[in-house]
Amino acid sequence: QVQLVQSGAEVKKPGASVKVSCKASGYTFTGYYMHWVRQAPGQGLEWMGRINPNSGGTNYAQKFQGTVTMTRDTSISTAYMELIRLRSDDTAVYYCATGAHLDVWGPGTTVTVSS
């Protein structure tokens, strides 16, 4: 079955960086864009950007320009989202999502930024 498995929870200090992985299985990895969405505690969903796993081309929300980098490794069907210069307000659950209708979501990775 189509599945996305994300890396485990992270605790980082302000100013550090984090790289979250999202391993896909059950479908052709290069067939659908991979999106990243985050959700701060008690808040709504926020679209961060997407990557074309085939070409590596990306689109980022303006808010994250300069701090987020989305990459992929097609040999292992894995997408990555790296966020640099972390701040406390980057504390959130980070989801990867894909599919013909953006209907397949990973379980989320909790990133906590705290001194």
Added chain:
Amino acid sequence: AIQMTQSPSSLSASVGDRVTITCRASQGIRKDLRWYQQKPGRAPQLLIYAASSLQSGVSSRFSGSGSGTDFTLTISSLQPEDFATYYCLQDYNYPHTFGQGTKLEIK
């Protein structure tokens, strides 16, 4: 970026009620709108795509309508498992943008 204004932000209803949630886009987005349901501690689940197409496996008590700037999600007869938070998402252009969410609570 296109702003998605969802209303109401919260709603109390009873099992068996018919409820409607609306989403308004700040500019026309054709029918490029999805609806998601999210329960606490879980990833969002797709209910509706292309404004009115029911995702496979989703109960037919969920329906969507609208095009351009105004959209609705209707739940025809609330069931206990429907109490959750609902989000709209426009995928007309980048950046994609979500509505702020509607929390549906039991009355």
